[in-house]
Amino acid sequence: MDSEYFVTWFRQASPYINAHRGKTVVVLFGGEAVEADNFSSLVHDLALMHSLGIHLVLVHGARTQIEEQLRKMGRELHYVKGLRVTEAEDLPVVEQAIGRVRICVEACLSMGLANSPMHGARLRVVSGNVVTARPLGVHHGIDYGFTGEVRKIDKRAIRMWLDQDAIVLLSPLGYSPTGEVFNLSAEDVATNAAMALQADKLLVVSESQRLRDAREQVISKLDPGDVEQLLNTSDTLSGELARHLRLALRACQSGVRRVHLISRQIEGALLLELFTRDGVGTLVTNDIYEGSKPATIDDVGGVLELIKPLEDDGTLVRRSRELLETEIDRFMLLERDGAIIGCAALYPFPEERLGELACVAVHLDYRNSGRAGALLLSIEHQARTQGLQRLFVLTTQAAHWFQERGFEPARVDDLPIKKRMLYNWQRRSKVFIKTL
Ligand SMILES: CC(C)(COP(=O)(O)OP(=O)(O)OC[C@H]1O[C@@H](n2cnc3c(N)ncnc32)[C@H](O)[C@@H]1OP(=O)(O)O)[C@@H](O)C(=O)NCCC(=O)NCCS
Numbered sequence: 001m002d003s004e005y006f007v008t009w010f011r012q013a014s015p016y017i018n019a020h021r022g023k024t025v026v027v028l029f030g031g032e033a034v035e036a037d038n039f040s041s042l043v044h045d046l047a048l049m050h051s052l053g054i055h056l057v058l059v060h061g062a063r064t065q066i067e068e069q070l071r072k073m074g075r076e077l078h079y080v081k082g083l084r085v086t087e088a089e090d091l092p093v094v095e096q097a098i099g100r101v102r103i104c105v106e107a108c109l110s111m112g113l114a115n116s117p118m119h120g121a122r123l124r125v126v127s128g129n130v131v132t133a134r135p136l137g138v139h140h141g142i143d144y145g146f147t148g149e150v151r152k153i154d155k156r157a158i159r160m161w162l163d164q165d166a167i168v169l170l171s172p173l174g175y176s177p178t179g180e181v182f183n184l185s186a187e188d189v190a191t192n193a194a195m196a197l198q199a200d201k202l203l204v205v206s207e208s209q210r211l212r213d214a215r216e217q218v219i220s221k222l223d224p225g226d227v228e229q230l231l232n233t234s235d236t237l238s239g240e241l242a243r244h245l246r247l248a249l250r251a252c253q254s255g256v257r258r259v260h261l262i263s264r265q266i267e268g269a270l271l272l273e274l275f276t277r278d279g280v281g282t283l284v285t286n287d288i289y290e291g292s293k294p295a296t297i298d299d300v301g302g303v304l305e306l307i308k309p310l311e312d313d314g315t316l317v318r319r320s321r322e323l324l325e326t327e328i329d330r331f332m333l334l335e336r337d338g339a340i341i342g343c344a345a346l347y348p349f350p351e352e353r354l355g356e357l358a359c360v361a362v363h364l365d366y367r368n369s370g371r372a373g374a375l376l377l378s379i380e381h382q383a384r385t386q387g388l389q390r391l392f393v394l395t396t397q398a399a400h401w402f403q404e405r406g407f408e409p410a411r412v413d414d415l416p417i418k419k420r421m422l423y424n425w426q427r428r429s430k431v432f433i434k435t436l
Helices: 003-020 031-035 039-051 063-072 091-109 155-163 186-197 224-233 239-253 269-275 297-312 321-330 371-385 399-403 417-422
Strands: 024-029 055-060 131-135 148-153 167-170 173-175 181-183 201-206 258-263 282-285 292-294 331-336 339-349 354-362 390-395 408-410 430-435
Touching: 003 269, 003 339, 024 039, 024 186, 031 039, 031 055, 031 063, 031 091, 039 055, 039 091, 039 269, 055 091, 055 155, 055 186, 063 091, 091 167, 091 173, 091 181, 131 181, 131 186, 148 173, 148 181, 148 186, 155 167, 155 186, 167 186, 186 201, 186 239, 201 239, 201 269, 224 239, 239 258, 239 282, 258 269, 292 371, 297 321, 297 331, 297 339, 297 354, 321 331, 321 339, 331 371, 339 371, 354 371, 371 390, 390 399, 399 430
Parallel strands: 024 055, 024 201, 055 167, 131 173, 201 258, 354 390
Antiparallel strands: 131 148, 173 181, 258 282, 292 331, 331 339, 339 354, 390 430, 408 430
């Protein structure tokens, strides 16, 4: 790699490194991943994430190993509605298969050869009785036996371990207060762990290829409504993807901010997803509509970076860093994984009960998906809370955008007196006003 490329690449990754530090991330991977030749690459990536300060909770599956082990014993596998029935005689086999997978993961996380990427990593991996389970019970006359579901996650114990810099490893097993062992689905464990910990992210490593729409385009983002629609209408989803989408929906609806579906078929997918702006997976999130947040002084650099090209081509009025620093608290921002991708500002003129909507901008790569619309809604909400009755905007190139959102042409004379005095007659911006 030439040095210039390396430096550019490293600099581009740095905002993401900073953004993810101290965040709690639950990572789910199946038993197939552990079996795969390149499992150590996945482990190296996890070790790197840990060393960059991400609190990791790993959840492994063991479906293939359990099936293989049961088949070897000549036992017939029995699934009803996608759920395995675990007979009492199967349980020791299940425990053995899960135990072996867990040991394999722990061993891999203990590597530290001098010439390997794990050298010096010295990871501490912790597991324990943090998942309380209950039996799935009898449904439509089928007794699921020792197949269970998560009843509770001991989040305090997990938090304590994470705070002590350990990686927490959870298996698809749980114990009941009666002292029994239950076979759980790894998806159930991961979702419940992410929900209990209010994790910043749930990363789901899948065996399937990337999710694509009917036109074979990669789907990079979905909101819960889209997921529901996809589950109801698509007949091409693999069983695994459907399970993962249901999991994402449940997690998102229960307060997990971001669920990323990532294909294991892409080398380094976890790193690409976390440390590059666009990632390589499918992000399921509510954030598109609720992700605007007030700016703080730390955001000045990010806002300047976003608006600079628009100032350079004259679309937006130039703002100096100093001015922006004093006015930053007027801005609302949209963020994606720590990078600022949209902004809008509200300048109130309380005497006239008017507010100026200014500096509306969305990064070129993220346009046409309702983001500016979401910012406008949030500014309107803010304006109403401040008792303002109307919003005005000065624009040279986005007149129709505002008109289509209820702004009406107005005159310079309609502006608050202070603004009128500063009106730039050379720029000849058009004035629009919206009644709130
Ligand atoms: C205007 C801007 C903020 C819209 O951002 P966005 O997130 O893409 O907007 P939305 O997704 O909410 O809306 C997209 C719709 O607006 C239309 N649109 C985008 N820019 C437009 C413009 N300058 N004029 C008219 N319509 C525009 C799109 O064609 C799309 O319409 P469609 O879905 O019917 O095809 C963005 O294009 C931008 O940053 N422009 C440069 C800065 C600017 O001009 N700001 C306004 C001055 S304060």
